[in-house]
Amino acid sequence: MKRDMDLVRTPDSVMTDYHTDFALWACEQAARLRTGAADLDRDNIAEELDALARALHRELDERMARLIQSLLQWSLLEGSRQPVWYVAIQEERDMIPRLLADAPSLREDWSGTLTRAWRRAQDDVCVATGLAPTLLPITCPFTGEQILDTAFWPGKP
Structure with missing residues (x-):
């Protein structure tokens, strides 16, 4: 076809x-x-392929940041949990493994991804909740496995 x-x-x-x-x-x-044509626009094809790879890395970073942000809010604000955090956690825990299955090489810089996502999540939590940065943990309180584990929910139920 x-x-x-x-x-x-x-x-x-x-x-x-x-x-x-x-x-x-x-x-x-x-x-x-x-x-198999020989007359290809090689420079622009190469640039577009590089841009595609960067976009996949950026998408993973953004999805991980959103997931960590939601987990952190879920953990820190037990008394005022929002349904949108639950939805975000569920969505990202569904989409991130799909992204990693389509592009397994994204796992090669997993620690870098977690570091970048943590930094962004810290900023986003402060903006979204009004919490002072000093109230947040210095390092991510969740492991990479916990972040993606659908059975893991931080804090009290």
């Missing part, structure tokens, strides 16, 4: 400029790659 994008242009057609129509350029480059 042909992909819809493959039908946009054939590899024999004139190459669309990268800066004129990115979507069409991408479809054309994909078609050229599939047919």
Whole structure:
């Protein structure tokens, strides 16, 4: 079955400029790659692949920060837990393993991911709750395993 994008242009057609129509350029480059064409826009393809890898790392960092933020709020503010924290915890615990399954190499910098996510989560907790930074733990109180463990809920039930 042909992909819809493959039908946009054939590899024999004139190459669309990268800066004129990115979507069409991408479809054309994909078609050229599939047919083994030699006339590829190699520099821009390489840049887009690098950008895609950076975006995946950024997505993991952002999802982990949101998850840690929600876990920290859940832990620190037991008396005023918000349903939105529960939802965020559940969503991120569902999505992060999917992201890691699609891109297992994201685990190679797991400690760096946790460090970056913790720093962002600290800032986000302070902004969202009004808590002073001095009231938060200096280091993340959760392990990487706990963060992703669907059975782990910090604090009292």
